[in-house]
Amino acid sequence: MIDKTWPSAADAVADIPDGASLAVGGFGLSGNPIALIEALLAQGTHDLSVVSNNCGVDDWGLGILLGAGRIRKMTSSYVGENKEFERQFLTGELELELTPQGTLAEKLRAGGAGIAAFYTQTGVGTQVAEGGLPRRYDGAGGIAVASPAKDVRSFDVRGEPRDFVLEEAIITDFALVHAWKGDRHGNLVFRKAARSFNPLAAMAGRTCIVQVEHLVEPGEIDPDAVHLPGVFVHRLVEVGDVEKRIEKRTVSGGAR
Known part of the structure; x- marks a missing residue:
């Protein structure tokens, strides 16, 4: 059996070097691989080139790496919720390759599919x-x-x-991904909006590191329910239930 589980997020990201390129899953604040991001922050890796739908917010997601000055370049389709991102970009501290969202998704998918x-x-x-x-x-x-x-x-x-x-196409050194469920072979199931960019980021990374909320044994996931097969996954860390942030909380007015 190919057991792809690792003991901790810190162990799983320990060999990501300074200057590495990363494909990072998430859509807004949905499906951010926050345990892996925090582990990368703690180990001090810097000069990163990151491909992701967005850069989180000032205190969450990729925003914590950005705030610590660890990101050199972002390739994103949306950057509107992070004031520190705006400051670093306008002052010349951060490079930005702004890419249409559908194009960014296809560039990641193409990288994983071997399409140049x-x-x-x-x-x-x-x-x-x-x-x-x-x-x-x-x-x-x-x-x-x-x-x-x-x-x-x-x-x-x-x-x-x-x-x-x-x-x-986009191919990166590593991918950081969040999934709802995964088995020890790396077969993954995503939930709702977290399914948007996480599978694509996983495909694009030469080494794919995944945090899962629920780790199960091989065979417990119906093959027809697998969203991303384990062939794309190299390391798996169980993180349990993680905090799930909401970018903007809105309420609708009732009938008057």
Whole structure:
């Protein structure tokens, strides 16, 4: 039997070096692998290049690594809930590769599927394709690093020529992932919004490290219920029930 369980989050992330690239699961604050992030924070790893849907908030998720100055570059599709992110980006401390959300998801999936690149209509006619998006500011309001132009080609779609932009796949050194349930072989089940980017991040990492709330024995998960097969998973840590944050709590008004 291939038992992929590790004794602790600290042990599982111990060999992540300074300067590593990470694909990190989560959608907003849903499905953040917070135990693995906290373990990475505690061990002092820095100069990280992180690919994730977002960067958490100031005191949660990837925001705690950002606040400690551990992240050099973020590749994200949404960055609007973190004031420290805004400060670091505008002062030139942080590099940002802003990517359309569907494109980011497909770039991760393609990396895990062995697809080097793909063409998409998303971003055609914008700075995503034409280049010039600020990636790093110089701290004085100028742009130190801008995004490059990408290859655009025309393809016939249902008898009509349309332009498509070339997007390269993403492969990272490590992936940090949260799952609701997993067995010792690494087969995973995700819940609700946590299923969005976690499986994709897992696929893109050369070494995939997963925290699971519930660890079960092989065979206890119906094969038809597996969301991500264990072939993508290398390390598994049981963390039990973890705190689940809500980005913005809203209430609806009742009938007047």
